[in-house]
Amino acid sequence: MPVNQPTAARKAPPLPPPIWDARCRACWFTVLLLAFVAASFWSLDLQWGQFLSWQAAKDMSRFLGEFFPPETSADFLWKVTIGAWETLAMSALGTVLAAMGGLALALPASRLVAGDTAWARGPTRLLLNALRSIPELVWAALLLISAGLGPFAGTLALALHTTGVLGRLFAEAVENAPTGPGDALRAQGVGQGRVFLYATLPQILPQLMSYTLYRWENNIRAAAVLGVVGAGGLGQLLAFHMGLFQMGKTATILGAMLILVGIVDATSHLSRRLLSR
Template identity: 80%
Template sequence: MNKPQAANQTYRLPPPLFSARCKACWFSAGLLVLVVASFWSLDLQWAQFLSLEAAQSMGRFLAEFVPPDTAPEFLKKVALGTWETLAMSALGTLLAALAGLALALPASRLHEGDAAHGRTPTRLLLNALRSIPELVWAALLLISAGLGPFAGTLALALHTTGVLGRLFAEAIENAPPGPGDALRAQGVGNGRVFLYATLPQVLPQLMSYTLYRWENNIRAAAVLGVVGAGGLGQLLAFHMGLFHMGKTATILAAMLLLVAFVDAASHGSRRLLTR
């Protein structure tokens, strides 16, 4: 009985690899041209980089890291720097999550009929916050906040506010509108609609974004110390400047362990949230 139906079926040929009407094809071609132009315009010394002399120099440099410095007094300093780096990243991310959520509300269109007058200026503010790297924020804040972890924490908070605010706004706008529309039809205001309909839907996504940015801020906090913002980065800049390679190896090992710990904790937390 199914043979006549199968005989009447028409089969389409696969689309061509490139079509003049295919926007994705033109985009891919333009991206390929940009990559080729980048390689052509940059003075990349591949022969020198892959030479035997460069490998020998790198080997001698790496050999200076062995053995790491394990003196108790120095390990105590490294532990304190590790705690400072962890605290800077955690507090900076927490402040950014709160500020990002506060800015995400005016930066998003809460429902189809929402005029959202503050959407454009708030998004411009978020763009400005995240367009300035953490290292530049720290260098600027050192003038007012002084040396130490306070400037690094504020730098992380300002940059991450711009990132999380934009991500939170996109998540709020893309939330399913059904529960909110049902509450609005009953005369419920926008504030309670957000708390009881929108927020419960997007909260796991917001938490996932926040944890991911915390992972990034651990690495950023380690780098911020280079400009005097405290933590492991400040120890790293000091001892590398004096060519204390054994101490530098210990600090780098502490950074690797800290990043691995936070990555594992964040991954486990995100898995619990998505269950």
């Protein structure tokens, strides 16, 4: 029987690597990133002294005090309810349109099988980059010319921007899906369309739903802001009453925004939990 070696003679566990190594690319990347952050703070000339001064605190306190008491008249609360419904409808419809458009563009923007030429991949990804590089507020301002004032322009603005975001995320999900089930179907002579429907899509569907729900959360916030340029909803009420310095009514609108965002966040979180089971 082999004799057990003394504890001291056993092989020592490997020591952790040094914090800094000149041959470590991650170390140099971290240094460059920290230098970039430091340069950003230096170039922006942030007025921290003025921001943290006692006078700034008093001005902010006086400004916040003007929000109380909020407006609670029945007529105004009904108007806020209508605006909240418009904001919710804009975000929901814009997200649904974006999910359909994103999925349609994700297929030509992805390489479905190794070795595929995917000639449309580059132009489609360029289109997705263009859609999401333009903020929703700019899209809404442009669409107001053709669609006019109201929630229609806001809905289209959300749909266009979110299509660029979801299309890119959906394309990455398609390319990263396991290829085993699809290869098995291709070996049997199944066409590419049915391979996607029966092999790829079932694997990535929970991921696509999670992305869509997350973007819905973002769109409910964006929809509240789009009203500032006349796209309807709570944002339009906010811009109107805040411009008139009616701070009590502004506080009621802000409270409605907080409640609406909380409801959407809770609904989205519950939906993701149900999908993950």
